[in-house]
Amino acid sequence: MKNRVIFFLLIGILSMNLVFAETYTLEFNQLENELIVNESINGIQTKSYVDSESLEFAGQEIYFLNKVIFPNDFEKAVITLNLEKGILVKNNKIFPSEYNLKTDGQVISIQWELTNVKKENAFAIFVNLEDTNKSNSFAWVILVIFLALLVAILFVFFNKKNKYFKKQIKKSKKEKATSSKSYDYLLDTEKKIIEYLQKANRNELWQKQLQISTSFSKAKISRLIRNLESRGLVKKIPFGNTNKIRLK
Numbered sequence: 405m406k407n408r409v410i411f412f413l414l415i416g417i418l419s420m421n422l423v424f425a426e427t428y429t430l431e432f433n434q435l436e437n438e439l440i441v442n443e444s445i446n447g448i449q450t451k452s453y454v455d456s457e458s459l460e461f462a463g464q465e466i467y468f469l470n471k472v473i474f475p476n477d478f479e480k481a482v483i484t485l486n487l488e489k490g491i492l493v494k495n496n497k498i499f500p501s502e503y504n505l506k507t508d509g510q511v512i513s514i515q516w517e518l519t520n521v522k523k524e525n526a527f528a529i530f531v532n533l534e535d536t537n538k539s540n541s542f543a544w545v546i547l548v549i550f551l552a553l554l555v556a557i558l559f560v561f562f563n564k565k566n567k568y569f570k571k572q573i574k575k576s577k578k579e580k581a582t583s584s585k586s587y588d589y590l591l592d593t594e595k596k597i598i599e600y601l602q603k604a605n606r607n608e609l610w611q612k613q614l615q616i617s618t619s620f621s622k623a624k625i626s627r628l629i630r631n632l633e634s635r636g637l638v639k640k641i642p643f644g645n646t647n648k649i650r651l652k
Contacts, residue, residue, distance in 0.1 A: 497532035
């Protein structure tokens with residue numbers, strides 16, 4: 405009889421422990437650069453607050469660092485980190501390594517389950533993450549910079565080309581105006597000099613070049629140039645012992 409009483413007493417104590425066994429739940433929910441933290445005991449929320457210190461950002465990389473201090477003894481503790489869309493775990497860098505990873509293809513949840521945790525015990529967590537949203541933004545920035553450079557290069561190119569065409573048109577008009585001048589009143593020998601100057605680059609030639617081209621003697625070419633210069637048709641530019649002859 406006494407043994408039965410002890411047996412049922414033990415069963416009752418064990419049942420009470422099962423009934424009153426406490427489960428501690430801690431959820432970190434990422435919201436941009438912060439975390440919304442919810443604490444619950446046996447499914448009843450006891451605390452909710454904003455954590456702006458556990459996430460550290462370095463470009464596209466994000467580091468989650470936290471040390472959980474348990475407020476009491478618990479039979480079971482469940483700690484969960486819920487990440488936003490586009491946040492990925494980098495190279496499986498998760499500590500502690502005993503965890504469950506859940507994902508729907510877009511959002512990732514990392515969960516740690518512990519048993520028989522003691523009050524004021526510490527549970528350190530480290531997760532290395534990557535923000536793919538920033539990588540896409542970075543790609544857009546690079547694309548915009550590239551397009552801006554391309555537009556600038558094309559602007560410079562077409563601006564130079566436009567200036568070149570304007571210069572060519574101006575030159576053509578000048579040559580046309582020059583060629584349209586009537587030299588009918590000149591001697592054939594004088595016309596010959598004018599024709600060679602019209603065909604020359606920048607409408608100018610060395611006096612020696614004119615002498616060779618026309619086959620005139622040195623004295624004759626000098627006399628003809630002097631006559632053309634006196635009428636304002638050519639300009640003689642001295643260079644040392646020779647002259648450059650330019651069509652006006």
